[in-house]
Amino acid sequence: MTPAVLLFDGVCNLCNGSVQFILKHEKSETLKFSAIQSAAGQKLLLQHNIDPEQTNSVILINDGVVYTESDAVAKVAEFLKFPYNTGKYLKVVPRQIRNVFYKKVSNNRYKWFGQKESCMIPTPDLRNRFLQ
Template identity: 65%
Template sequence: MNGKTEDPVLLFDGVCNLCDGSVKFILRNEKNSDLKFAAIQSEAGQKLLSQKSIDPEQIDSVILIKGGKVYTESDAVLNVTKFLRFPYSLCNILRIVPKPVRNFFYKKVASNRYRWFGKRDSCMMPTPNLKNRFLK
């Protein structure tokens, strides 16, 4: 794996079009280049899941690992907004919505993501200038 262990890492479904589009959106709109990425299907993604004792078969979510903590579902998404420039960082205000309500809508989208947004045959390949942002 490249990247320091303390780097925040966003694990995402590498074959999901919604997830792929979300990663591209983050890369275009982030404040700094602090966040690293790994497809859940990648060797690095599988290793991180194992290290954090997360069953890959139970994953229907993006996962953010930051400061040794694991964030899933709407908590992961809202924590990612802290890496974004204004006005997207304002989405963090959605924390006022109770977590069960946020996660209900998150799970609805997550469980329908392939049907609504489609699926790829393979994980996206980062461009050469972004290669250092993706764990192998």
């Protein structure tokens, strides 16, 4: 079985903080991570016909299905321990409404949260969780 992979903006402070949050609160260590800017991230985008210039979203690839925007956020919540896994119930809100809020944050993430010069380097104990 192919592991679920979360593609994230490796230079975004909000995205990196979210990955750290997931690592701390996940049910099991099944989720893998890859910065969109990495070779592995670029390869996954290509394999799933996702144009890196046209996406401004976190992307979850799980069981061959690609989730983007608020769908990805809700699906990632399923990997978390209680009470954080209740975020999966975001799906009861219509996607168009959820994505208005998602896009507002996504389009302003650098301004509101800042960005790094380069992608984070995982610690040795987390290296196996990150695709290079």
